[in-house]
Amino acid sequence: LPTILQRTDQVKDQYDYVIVGGGTAGLTVADRLTESGKYSVLVIEYGVFQNGSAVTTVGLGFLGITDPALSFNFSSAPQTSLGGRSFPVLVGKMLGGSSGHNGMQVHRGQKEDYDRWSSYFGSNSCGWGWDDILPYFKKAWHFHPPNKDLATQNGIKYDAKYWGTSSNIHASWPTFTWSFLKTEMAAFGDIPGVQYPPDSGAGQPGAFWYPTSADPGPVLRSFSRPGHWDGISDARPNYHTITGQQVLKVLFDKQNRATGVSYLPVGSTNLSAALSVKAKKEVIMAAGTIHTPQILQASGVGPKKLLKDAKIDVVVDLPGVGANFQDHVYQIGATFNLNNFPPVPEPNDLFNNATFMALAQAEFDANRTGPLTIASGNCGAFLPFPLISPSSFSTIASRYESQPAGAYLPPNTDPLVVAGYAAQKKALASTLRSKSSAVYNFFLRGSRNESAIVYLHPLSRGTVQIAPSDPYFTQPTVDWRALTNPADADVLVEFTRFTRRYWALPALQKYQPVEAAPGANVTDPKDIVAWLRGNMNPSVYHPIGTAAMMPRDLGGVVGQDLLVYGTKGLSVVDASVFPDLPGAYTQQTVYAVAEKAADLIKGRQ
Numbered sequence: 001l002p003t004i005l006q007r008t009d010q011v012k013d014q015y016d017y018v019i020v021g022g023g024t025a026g027l028t029v030a031d032r033l034t035e036s037g038k039y040s041v042l043v044i045e046y047g048v049f050q051n052g053s054a055v056t057t058v059g060l061g062f063l064g065i066t067d068p069a070l071s072f073n074f075s076s077a078p079q080t081s082l083g084g085r086s087f088p089v090l091v092g093k094m095l096g097g098s099s100g101h102n103g104m105q106v107h108r109g110q111k112e113d114y115d116r117w118s119s120y121f122g123s124n125s126c127g128w129g130w131d132d133i134l135p136y137f138k139k140a141w142h143f144h145p146p147n148k149d150l151a152t153q154n155g156i157k158y159d160a161k162y163w164g165t166s167s168n169i170h171a172s173w174p175t176f177t178w179s180f181l182k183t184e185m186a187a188f189g190d191i192p193g194v195q196y197p198p199d200s201g202a203g204q205p206g207a208f209w210y211p212t213s214a215d216p217g218p219v220l221r222s223f224s225r226p227g228h229w230d231g232i233s234d235a236r237p238n239y240h241t242i243t244g245q246q247v248l249k250v251l252f253d254k255q256n257r258a259t260g261v262s263y264l265p266v267g268s269t270n271l272s273a274a275l276s277v278k279a280k281k282e283v284i285m286a287a288g289t290i291h292t293p294q295i296l297q298a299s300g301v302g303p304k305k306l307l308k309d310a311k312i313d314v315v316v317d318l319p320g321v322g323a324n325f326q327d328h329v330y331q332i333g334a335t336f337n338l339n340n341f342p343p344v345p346e347p348n349d350l351f352n353n354a355t356f357m358a359l360a361q362a363e364f365d366a367n368r369t370g371p372l373t374i375a376s377g378n379c380g381a382f383l384p385f386p387l388i389s390p391s392s393f394s395t396i397a398s399r400y401e402s403q404p405a406g407a408y409l410p411p412n413t414d415p416l417v418v419a420g421y422a423a424q425k426k427a428l429a430s431t432l433r434s435k436s437s438a439v440y441n442f443f444l445r446g447s448r449n450e451s452a453i454v455y456l457h458p459l460s461r462g463t464v465q466i467a468p469s470d471p472y473f474t475q476p477t478v479d480w481r482a483l484t485n486p487a488d489a490d491v492l493v494e495f496t497r498f499t500r501r502y503w504a505l506p507a508l509q510k511y512q513p514v515e516a517a518p519g520a521n522v523t524d525p526k527d528i529v530a531w532l533r534g535n536m537n538p539s540v541y542h543p544i545g546t547a548a549m550m551p552r553d554l555g556g557v558v559g560q561d562l563l564v565y566g567t568k569g570l571s572v573v574d575a576s577v578f579p580d581l582p583g584a585y586t587q588q589t590v591y592a593v594a595e596k597a598a599d600l601i602k603g604r605q
C-alpha cells in the first residue's frame, strides 16, 4: 500500500485505533502506537501532505501562517471587550498540523504549571506533575547543544540533563544571533529578582535562551510529520494514513462505547454519503483545541443545551466540551523604538535591506548558516508577577481571588464549569503571587523596534461551539472573550508599567528608547486599558483547554487517563486537554503530553 491511502476504498473496515487529526499530537501518538507492530492504526487528516518551502523553511519562522492551503483561517466571534473586533483563527491544516507552520520557538512551562494541573485532582492526582512529565519532555525532544562560540559570546546557558536525544523531533540552535539581544538579556539582570536559569527546560522562570524546532542537519523545520511519520508509515504495514478527509463525528454503541468515526472527503457536504471506519480499541481525538470540541459536540458529547439547539442526540451531557477556552494574548502595548540603535544588523534588515538579505540568503545557500537559521526567536524573559509589580501583585491577586467564580464567565455557564473555574481561580491566584511561575513574557527580537510581550496566564475564559444550524461544515464559533475578566486588565496595566521600567534602565538609555505605543503620556490605568481594548490581540496561536483534563465535577472532559467521561474507548490527546496554560508557548508541552498519552493508551491493554 502507498504511504498515504489514495482512495477511501483502501481504508480497512476496522483498525485497533483510529486517530482523528494527523497533527502535532496525532502523529506522535500514531508513531508510538504502531512501533511494536502489534496494533493497527488509521490516521484521518483533514489537510494534505505539504512540503513546500513555506512549511520547511526555518528562516523568519512561520511563512505559511495565513496560507489557506496550510491553515484553517477563519474569523472569530466579535470580541465584545476588544471593541467588537474579530480576529483570524489560525491553526495548522496539513499532515503535521500546527507544528508545520508554528513559530518554532521551543520552551516548556515552569515546574509549578504542571504541579498545578495535577493539583486539580487533589488527593487522587497521579501522573501529571512536573516530576511525572519531565521524562516525557526528554522522550519527546532531541536536544542539540548550541555552537560553543555562539553560546560563549551570548551567554547562552543550557544543561542537557533536562533533555533527551532519542526523539526525531529536534531542538537546535541558529548559528547566528542578533547582537543587540545580548544587551537586552543583560539588562534584565539589573532588575531585582530576575534569574538566569540553568536551562530553558529547567522549569524555572527568568531570562533565558531556548532552541528552535529545526533539524540541524539540513536546517529544516522539525515537526511531527518528518519526525513521526515520514518513512515510518511507509515501513509499517499496520499504519495507514488518509488525508483530505474531514471526520464528522464519533460513532457510539448503546453503551456509549466509541465504535468508530464517520468522515467525508473535504469539500463534500453530502452527509448521506458519509463513510465510516471502526475502532476496535479506541478512537483517539487529536484534531486540536478548535476542532476536537467541534467533533465531540457534533457527536453528542457536550453541553446538553447546545446539542439540543443543534438537534443532536445527547450521548453524554458534558458541559466542559468547548468551555474553558484559553490562549496567550499579545500586542499588549509598551512598544519601544530605539532611536540610537547601535550599528549592528537587526531583524528588520532582512526585510528592509536588500543587500543584507541577499548576503544572508547566499550564506544560507552555501553553508546553511547565518541569519536565516533564526526562526522567530530564541530568547526572552519569563517573569513572575511579584517581580513585575512588587507593590500591587498581592492586592491584584487577592482582588481576583475574591471574585465570585461565575461573575465573568459566559452567561448561563454550567455550574460544573463554574466549579472548575473556582478551582483554577484559587490556583491561579497562587500563580500570581508566586516567584516560581512566569506570568509576563517579553519575547526579545534584538531589534530597533521591540513590542512582543505575551501574557502567559490570562484569567478570562472563552468558548468554542458548533454552529447549531450547521455543526459539521460551518467552522465552530470561536470566542476568546479576551479581557472580559477585569483582573486581566489589572495585570496588563502592570505589564505596561514594568516594560517602561525595563526600558528606563540606565544600561539602556544610550540607545534612546522612545515609547511608540500606547505612548508615554498614557499613564492612567483607564487609558491604558482603553488602548488595550482597541489594540490587543486575543491569540498568539496557543489555544488550549476545550476538552480539559479536570475532574468531571469540575467541568472536566477527560480524566488523568485522557479518556472522555461517560464514554468508553474514546480519548483526547491534543492541546485541548491542557486544563490551563503553561507559562510557555505550547508545542513542547503538546509533544510531551502526546508521548505520555501513547504510554497511557498502550498501558490499557
Ligand SMILES: Cc1cc2nc3c(=O)[nH]c(=O)nc-3n(C[C@H](O)[C@H](O)[C@H](O)COP(=O)(O)OP(=O)(O)OC[C@H]3O[C@@H](n4cnc5c(N)ncnc54)[C@H](O)[C@@H]3O)c2cc1C
Pocket: 020, 021, 022, 023, 024, 025, 026, 044, 045, 046, 047, 062, 065, 090, 091, 092, 093, 094, 095, 096, 097, 098, 099, 101, 102, 103, 104, 105, 106, 107, 245, 246, 247, 248, 286, 287, 288, 289, 291, 292, 295, 376, 540, 541, 542, 543, 574, 575, 576, 584, 585, 586, 587, 588, 590
Ligand atoms: C501560527 C502558529 C504559531 C505558533 N508558534 C508556536 C511557537 O513558536 N512555539 C510553540 O511552542 N508553539 C507555537 N504554536 C502552538 C503549537 O504549534 C500548537 O500548540 C500545537 O502544534 C498544537 O498541536 P495539536 O496536536 O493540539 O493540534 P494540531 O497540530 O493543530 O493538529 C490538529 C490536526 O487536526 C486536523 N483536523 C482538524 N479538524 C479535523 C477533522 N474534522 N478531521 C480530520 N482532521 C482534522 C488539523 O488539520 C490538524 O492537522 C503556534 C501555533 C500556530 C498555529
